[in-house]
Amino acid sequence: MKRRTEFNLIETLFAPLTRGIPEALGLKDDAALLSSSPGHELVMTTDALVAGIHFHANDPAELIGRKLLRVSVSDLASMGAEPYVYLLTVVVPAECEETWLEQFAAGLAQDQDTFGIHLAGGDTVSTNGPLVLSLTAIGKVPAGKALRRSGASEGEDIWVSGTIGDAALGLMGMHGDLVALGENDRAALEGSYLLPQPRVGLGVALREIGRSCIDVSDGLAADLGHVCRASGVRGEVQFDHIPLSEPARAAMKVDPRLAEAILNGGDDYELLFTASPTSRDTVLRAARNCAVNVARIGQMRNGSGVVIRDVKGAEIDVTTAGYTHF
Amino acid sequence: MKRRTEFNLIETLFAPLTRGIPEALGLKDDAALLSSSPGHELVMTTDALVAGIHFHANDPAELIGRKLLRVSVSDLASMGAEPYVYLLTVVVPAECEETWLEQFAAGLAQDQDTFGIHLAGGDTVSTNGPLVLSLTAIGKVPAGKALRRSGASEGEDIWVSGTIGDAALGLMGMHGDLVALGENDRAALEGSYLLPQPRVGLGVALREIGRSCIDVSDGLAADLGHVCRASGVRGEVQFDHIPLSEPARAAMKVDPRLAEAILNGGDDYELLFTASPTSRDTVLRAARNCAVNVARIGQMRNGSGVVIRDVKGAEIDVTTAGYTHF
Numbered sequence: 001m002k003r004r005t006e007f008n009l010i011e012t013l014f015a016p017l018t019r020g021i022p023e024a025l026g027l028k029d030d031a032a033l034l035s036s037s038p039g040h041e042l043v044m045t046t047d048a049l050v051a052g053i054h055f056h057a058n059d060p061a062e063l064i065g066r067k068l069l070r071v072s073v074s075d076l077a078s079m080g081a082e083p084y085v086y087l088l089t090v091v092v093p094a095e096c097e098e099t100w101l102e103q104f105a106a107g108l109a110q111d112q113d114t115f116g117i118h119l120a121g122g123d124t125v126s127t128n129g130p131l132v133l134s135l136t137a138i139g140k141v142p143a144g145k146a147l148r149r150s151g152a153s154e155g156e157d158i159w160v161s162g163t164i165g166d167a168a169l170g171l172m173g174m175h176g177d178l179v180a181l182g183e184n185d186r187a188a189l190e191g192s193y194l195l196p197q198p199r200v201g202l203g204v205a206l207r208e209i210g211r212s213c214i215d216v217s218d219g220l221a222a223d224l225g226h227v228c229r230a231s232g233v234r235g236e237v238q239f240d241h242i243p244l245s246e247p248a249r250a251a252m253k254v255d256p257r258l259a260e261a262i263l264n265g266g267d268d269y270e271l272l273f274t275a276s277p278t279s280r281d282t283v284l285r286a287a288r289n290c291a292v293n294v295a296r297i298g299q300m301r302n303g304s305g306v307v308i309r310d311v312k313g314a315e316i317d318v319t320t321a322g323y324t325h326f
Numbered sequence: 327m328k329r330r331t332e333f334n335l336i337e338t339l340f341a342p343l344t345r346g347i348p349e350a351l352g353l354k355d356d357a358a359l360l361s362s363s364p365g366h367e368l369v370m371t372t373d374a375l376v377a378g379i380h381f382h383a384n385d386p387a388e389l390i391g392r393k394l395l396r397v398s399v400s401d402l403a404s405m406g407a408e409p410y411v412y413l414l415t416v417v418v419p420a421e422c423e424e425t426w427l428e429q430f431a432a433g434l435a436q437d438q439d440t441f442g443i444h445l446a447g448g449d450t451v452s453t454n455g456p457l458v459l460s461l462t463a464i465g466k467v468p469a470g471k472a473l474r475r476s477g478a479s480e481g482e483d484i485w486v487s488g489t490i491g492d493a494a495l496g497l498m499g500m501h502g503d504l505v506a507l508g509e510n511d512r513a514a515l516e517g518s519y520l521l522p523q524p525r526v527g528l529g530v531a532l533r534e535i536g537r538s539c540i541d542v543s544d545g546l547a548a549d550l551g552h553v554c555r556a557s558g559v560r561g562e563v564q565f566d567h568i569p570l571s572e573p574a575r576a577a578m579k580v581d582p583r584l585a586e587a588i589l590n591g592g593d594d595y596e597l598l599f600t601a602s603p604t605s606r607d608t609v610l611r612a613a614r615n616c617a618v619n620v621a622r623i624g625q626m627r628n629g630s631g632v633v634i635r636d637v638k639g640a641e642i643d644v645t646t647a648g649y650t651h652f
Contacts, residue, residue, distance in 0.1 A: 035469060036366055037362060042368070044464075046462065047449050050453045050454075075357050
């Protein structure tokens with residue numbers, strides 16, 4: 001392994017990621033400098049990943065870089081913000097190979113282009129423990145237009161983008177479960193776990209249409225619960241209205257108990273939002289313009305909590321409240 | 327140990343730190359929301375600390391919280407920015423006691439008040455490795471007024487605030503060195519290591535007077551080197567003009583070779599800045615208004631690199647270029 005220092009890691013791997021963004025000051029100052037854009041607010045979100053807990057040490061480094069960035073970009077999307085810049089903290093164990101870091105940076109570079117976000121600063125330190133990656137993403141939203149968890153009201157439709165449960169099933173597949181499922185289906189689900197698709201375009205479009213929004217990271221049931229608590233309403237969802245991918249349907253056919261993983265698994269990074277029933281056509285048109293599918297899965301009612309019903313109207317027991325990080 | 331989840335850590339320990347700052351949205355949304363203040367720029371800086379590397383696991387938790395915040399506040403000060411908000415990532419091992427986290431949060435709360443900065447968001451995750459703390463601090467500065475490393479020119483005075491080397495000597499004392507030094511002196515130096523004093527007021531005052539600025543974190547010689555490289559000048563410093571505390575003088579008297587630790591030790595978090603020789607009185611007056619001592623330690627010349635001279639004008643060999651993080 002080449003000997004490295006904080007300074008040459010920053011210069012060789014990270015400074016190139018700041019190209020085109022004078023705000024980063026080439027990572028040569030003590031901090032990044034962001035000018036304010038009049039009439040806008042900045043949205044800021046932080047996510048951390050730990051090797052062995054949030055990703056497997058042998059997952060491709062490029063995908064880890066891309067997922068780290070995408071998880072934060074999804075938080076920006078859930079508030080209707082456009083990606084702007086990010087700060088990156090890399091806590092590196094001595095045994096981490098230089099090539100791993102190079103591939104990690106290559107993954108970041110690729111997704112910077114995809115999402116129009118740039119590195120503006122950060123810190124690189126060593127550790128005697130596992131690799132830790134922490135990213136603070138900053139987005140822009142016109143003043144007063146940010147989508148919030150607290151905006152939902154009784155009578156609004158509950159919508160969700162894309163399909164739900166793929167990432168949770170993909171993770172199960174990676175752990176050796178779902179053996180009865182075809183290899184292609186399992187690979188597709190794993191792909192959803194490894195590389196989520198943040199819905200930036202849809203989030204921007206929802207600024208004018210949505211009343212509340214969250215991204216599904218803790219699990220559909222738990223995240224709907226967050227919205228209900230913040231808004232003071234009760235969420236009622238029809239399980240059979242929740243959009244499932246073909247591989248997820250195939251997995252459910254083999255084992256219907258996977259419904260619990262689909263509801264509680266998390267890591268979907270789809271947008272869960274509410275809108276007035278009078279906006280149904282507008283929502284569908286906005287989603288079509290972003291080439292994203294959206295599905296109406298239930299409605300907000302007077303009260304509190306989350307209820308998920310099966311086809312016959314019976315309540316499905318949502319036994320756990322989403323992924324608990326401890 | 328009480329069982330804890332990410333959610334109740336955030337609610338009990340961290341949400342109270344957002345009081346008075348609506349931007350944090352009570353940590354109940356996916357992100358923090360900062361409105362832009364017209365005519366201002368935002369300065370952002372990230373620092374990470376790893377247990378066993380950047381602090382000792384048995385250092386008081388309260389002091390670790392305060393130092394973490396102060397290190398970032400010092401970065402803001404070095405650019406002339408006023409503290410505004412911060413985002414905090416806590417990567418917690420299972421064996422970390424709840425009381426440790428409570429004391430850590432108490433330290434943050436205390437220094438939030440001291441420096442007028444508030445928690446606005448973050449992430450809390452578990453680890454099977456050491457505790458990792460990462461903090462992104464955000465400050466405000468009037469547009470175009472940020473102090474930079476790159477602003478120095480030939481002929482300018484080199485100034486430094488406070489005293490230099492105390493933290494490096496304090497760390498040596500904690501490692502069992504400096505045994506010939508009196509206990510009070512050793513304790514004073516250790517205190518400087520554990521709790522730096524960011525120079526926020528001086529940084530703000532220097533917006534109109536300073537030409538370049540950096541905070542001394544990697545070591546006086548290395549940080550002056552950063553300024554010289556960014557500005558394209560050569561820094562010449564008189565060692566005997568570098569301000570030393572009484573305990574540091576006492577330590578130097580016992581062992582003159584400690585000069586190297588003073589020049590290269592780092593962790594001082596004093597401001598190193600340049601200003602025109604015509605501004606000497608203005609600099610001194612500004613410093614007096616902030617109740618901070620400043621000392622003129624040398625001058626910027628044509629050329630590159632850093633030269634440190636002893637009383638006789640001979641060059642002191644600066645053998646290492648500051649603390650290398652790997």
